[in-house]
Amino acid sequence: MIFVLAPLCRHSMACVHQIACLTHDLANVFLQNFFNIINGETVSSAVTQHGINPANKEPNPPVPVASPAELDKAVAAAQVAFEQWSPFPLEDRRKALFAYSDALNAEKDGFTSLLTKEQGKPLSQAAMEVEMAVAWIKGLASLEIPEVVLENSSERKIVQRFTPIGVAAAIVPWNFPVLLAIGKVVSALITGNSIIVKPSPFTPYTALKLTELAIPFVPPGVFQALSGDDQLGPWMTRHPGILKVSFTGSTLTGKRIALAGAETFKQCTLELGGNxxxxxxxxxxxxxxxxxxxxxxxxxxxxxxxxxxxxxxxxxxxxxxxxxxxxxxxxxxxxxxxxxxxxxxxxxxxxxxxxxxxxxxxxxxxxxxxxxxxxxxxxxxxxxxxxxxxxxxxxxxxxxxxxxxxxxxxxxxxxxxxxxxxxxxxxxxxxxxxxxxxxxxxxxxxxxxxxxxxxxxxxxxxxxxxxxxxxxxxxxxxxxxxPHVPFGGRKESGSGVEWGVDGLKAYCNP
Structure with missing residues (x-):
């Protein structure tokens, strides 16, 4: 398996170009079969489900339904990957994400078509979302969290550093399944975390393919995705191996996640409903x-x-x-x-x-x-x-x-x-x-x-x-x-922010 990181491959950009071209040649196959991504591998499941094309109510292809055992396996892989990924220099993580952005850009037409088929939005708006995702990868990966010198006197120097939390979970809604997944993933990865993406069961397709596309660019277990039913979200928010949850969705579900996450003192970013x-x-x-x-x-x-x-x-x-x-x-x-x-x-x-x-x-x-x-x-x-x-x-x-x-x-x-x-x-x-x-x-x-x-x-x-x-x-x-501007809600629209430097800090220990 090839993954692109400068310390492991001196010719990383050449590898990236080769992989991107190969992916482009296989685009039709790549966007037809859907798998969970666990520890850098495509994984089928004993149970499947499918989404619906909302424009005609016709079924989309089958996707896996993850089990508790598969979640445990993904969390274990993410924990191992975190120990490998977090020590990598920021510039190396950035290069890997930039290469991933280029790969997504090469596949943007296929992702645009897939997004319209699963979500229903017009092709022009789907293309806008995919292009924003490409820009968000590079925009977020370009940010840095500077150390804060709290005191620098003759007696002592006190420095505040922002270190990665560990294994994060991204629970992604169905309205912007590409952009919102990417925003969470890149924020987690550039700060040195590993992440498991749970897409909406209504729109699992682009998220699974975004994760599969990333396999060559990061070590196994750093970026994983699990498609599942209504039980998967609660399993993730209660899992003791997941230390951070980023959720975008309804206020009601956000409250449930906050309560469940409190059982294991998870850090939660909740971007909820608005009026x-x-x-x-x-x-x-x-x-x-x-x-x-x-x-x-x-x-x-x-x-x-x-x-x-x-x-x-x-x-x-x-x-x-x-x-x-x-x-x-x-x-x-x-x-x-x-x-x-x-x-x-x-x-x-x-x-x-x-x-x-x-x-x-x-x-x-x-x-x-x-x-x-x-x-x-x-x-x-x-x-x-x-x-x-x-x-x-x-x-x-x-x-x-x-x-x-x-x-x-x-x-x-x-x-x-x-x-x-x-x-x-x-x-x-x-x-x-x-x-x-x-x-x-x-x-x-x-x-x-x-x-x-x-x-x-x-x-x-x-x-x-x-x-x-x-x-x-x-x-x-x-x-x-x-991507450089944080956004979040007040009152019942949530807590914490996504994007920007403050959004990156949400994936760090203060």
Whole structure:
């Protein structure tokens, strides 16, 4: 077995190039058969399960269901690998991860197609996620945690160092299975830890292949993946050999992980649900925030425009609104409310809904049957509560889990479409009058993940932004993330941060 690390191979980059080319030649085979990765080997399981393509409800290929014995084997391998990996110089770990990034970049078309098939998002958005993952590997691996000199006097020198914890577990959700897995893995590996990835049972495919792709670049046991059923997560969070858990998912599950992890004093990073508010002030340029309703979405430049973090419409409906840090409550100043509502509805009405493999689609299906049924139930509350949709409000029957975008016209703050995180393209549009009032309403939600303020008056924008109870707050953008910038939540949106130097420190002993 070949793994690429400078101390073990003087010609590491040549090896990497050869491996990457070989992988590219075998891409079709590589992306068809799925295994758990334990101690650098592909491992089948006695029991299998499969995900569903949410665009047509057809079964995807079978994947293993890990057993407790297989988890024990993976943890034991990770413990041995940690002792080998953690002493390696930072620069050698960085070179290995850079080489892995290049290998993923060479396979990005295959991963893009696989991501659309398992998750449902359009190919353009899947390609964006894979390209972000490539950039995140190099971005996170480029960071360093400097030693902190606490005292340097004639009497003594006190230095704070950040040392790796040991074996980490990454529990990854189904909405961004590539990017969120990579963020956890690279943060763990660059700091000298070993890691076991548990993908969502709904989207296990890309995570298993990301791990298999890494086999040539790190020692066996450093980076492993286990596909499993609903029992695997609890087994991992209670396993005494796992010392760190990084979880992205629902607030309810996050609370369970925190309780289970406390039994063995695990360090936990929890990035949980959000119900992000965005505050639109009266002085905004409506044409800058919302594209024209009749834009030709078949043009590549227009589709890229919809991914612009300074445009409101894509920040409400990207990935069919299945983004934790996405605009979920849109507060618009009363003086421009009607004009903004009509312009937004006209534009969103033109967003094509359909199978993500179709070139012009912007909204694919929601990912799971459970999410689809939840969205349908939430849509039924619109008529039950006497609310008025500015767009949509009904479900069109189809072969997949498709929910057409809905905009609800100024519902009360107590409406379910306001208080519940839809995780589907259902957006409440709400009027506001005064700063005090809108801040109180925005902060009333128990979640506190992200938020944004939109205004030409930067003094007003900063004044409002400083009072939002959110882990990340943007001015004139939203969901503008980067590998060197930490993000995390306040209140019931979690604890700790991912990414950035602070995110790396979360995988270290302080």
């Amino acid at each position: 992000d508010p965005a505050i639109i002030c009266k002085d905004v340029d409506l044409d800058a925030l919302v594209p024209k309703g009749d834009q030709n979405l078949g043009q590549v430049e227009d589709k890229l425009l919809m991914l612009d973090p300074t445009r409101v419409a894509p920040l409400c409906f990207l990935n069919s609104s299945q983004v934790c840090m996405m605009i979920k409550r849109l507060y618009v100043h009363e003086s421009i409310y009607e004009a903004f509502r009509d312009k937004l509805a006209a534009h969103v009405k033109t967003l094509p809904v359909g199978n993500g493999v179709q070139p012009d689609v912007f909204l694919g299906p929601v990912q799971t049957e459970m999410q689809y049924n939840k969205a349908r139930d939430l849509l039924s509350s619109i008529s039950a509560e006497g609310l008025r949709p500015a767009l949509g409000g009904t479900v069109e029957e189809s072969a997949g889990y498709f929910i057409h975008p809905t905009i609800v016209d100024n519902p009360p703050d107590t409406a379910r479409v306001v208080t519940e995180e839809a995780f589907a393209p259902i957006l409440p549009l709400l009027k506001w009058q005064t700063e005090e009032e809108v801040i109180a309403r925005a902060n009333a939600d128990p979640a506190g993940l992200g938020g944004s303020v939109w205004s030409r008056d930067l003094d007003q924008a900063q004044r409002l932004a400083s009072r939002l109870e959110c882990g990340s707050v943007w001015i004139n953008s939203h969901f503008a993330v980067a």
